[in-house]
Amino acid sequence: MKFTKGHGTGNDFVIIEDLEGTVELTPALVAALCDRRFGIGGDGVLRVQPSADPAAVYFMDYWNSDGSLSEMCGNGVRVFARYLHTTGLAGDEIPLSTRGGLRTAYVEGDLVRVDMAAPALLGESTAVIDGVSYPGLAISMGNPHLVCDVPADVAAAVDLSRAPDTDPVLFPAGVNVEFSVKLGEDHRRMRVYERGSGETMSCGTGATAVGVAALHTSGRPTGTITVDVPGGRLEVTRDPHTSWLAGPAVLTYTGELDPTTLTPRP
Numbered sequence: 460m461k462f463t464k465g466h467g468t469g470n471d472f473v474i475i476e477d478l479e480g481t482v483e484l485t486p487a488l489v490a491a492l493c494d495r496r497f498g499i500g501g502d503g504v505l506r507v508q509p510s511a512d513p514a515a516v517y518f519m520d521y522w523n524s525d526g527s528l529s530e531m532c533g534n535g536v537r538v539f540a541r542y543l544h545t546t547g548l549a550g551d552e553i554p555l556s557t558r559g560g561l562r563t564a565y566v567e568g569d570l571v572r573v574d575m576a577a578p579a580l581l582g583e584s585t586a587v588i589d590g591v592s593y594p595g596l597a598i599s600m601g602n603p604h605l606v607c608d609v610p611a612d613v614a615a616a617v618d619l620s621r622a623p624d625t626d627p628v629l630f631p632a633g634v635n636v637e638f639s640v641k642l643g644e645d646h647r648r649m650r651v652y653e654r655g656s657g658e659t660m661s662c663g664t665g666a667t668a669v670g671v672a673a674l675h676t677s678g679r680p681t682g683t684i685t686v687d688v689p690g691g692r693l694e695v696t697r698d699p700h701t702s703w704l705a706g707p708a709v710l711t712y713t714g715e716l717d718p719t720t721l722t723p724r725p
């Protein structure tokens with residue numbers, strides 16, 4: 460199995476090109492590939508498949524590192540676009556199908572910008588960690604998010620080694636939880652607990668949700684918010700029609716492995 464490794468602000472992925480549909484991807488194989496000691500290591504797998512939607516040539520088959528599926532991955536789309544562009548499979552403007560619908564990525568030098576579609580604001584909810592309740596705003600970016608505004612010392616100290624408790628009625632399939640710190644009117648810093656992957660260095664849909672929440676909370680229908688994540692910086696823009704995510708996307712290496720040599724973690 461040939462693979463490429465890439466990341467967007469430290470949110471890292473194993474990319475597998477499977478245009479003939481010959482790779483048998485299972486939850487167990489994805490978890491083994493993503494294991495940082497027993498496999499390649501990654502926050503998820505991006506499989507390149509042909510799109511069933513005629514509006515796109517390629518489908519981003521996204522898997523979390525625990526082998527679960529998600530509707531969308533914002534950094535994944537950016538890294539996926541970088542892969543298609545670098546390998547000559549696509550040009551600068553790349554419509555892609557995802558489980559969450561069509562997204563278009565634009566390769567602009569070192570940056571990849573994505574039309575993330577209009578967010579859906581789902582109301583207030585809470586995340587609970589160690590008995591402490593953090594109020595937040597539920598937002599769908601195709602996948603579910605809960606953005607909790609907290610002071611800087613709380614964001615630094617909060618334990619994200621396991622999933623925060625959240626409302627199973629509002630989030631029956633789980634949720635990604637962002638802890639957002641206001642650094643300035645148009646500037647936020649965040650930490651994230653990703654459903655299916657744990658704490659990661661960045662989350663593109665999460666950063667977009669943080670930017671959308673920041674604009675919503677300050678009563679602005681449009682604007683641009685800089686979002687700092689542990690792995691770098693992203694820029695989120697909301698216009699009257701849609702939302703945008705921009706930031707670096709990098710391919711780091713390629714390799715080949717025999718999946719039968721992968722042993723599951725004891």
Ligand SMILES: N[C@@H](CCC[C@H](N)C(=O)O)C(=O)O
Pocket residue numbers: 470523528529530531532533534535602603635653654655656661662663664665
């Ligand atoms: N890292 C991603 C989000 C990946 C999916 C998420 N863990 C989920 O289960 O919804 C991003 O960059 O958006």
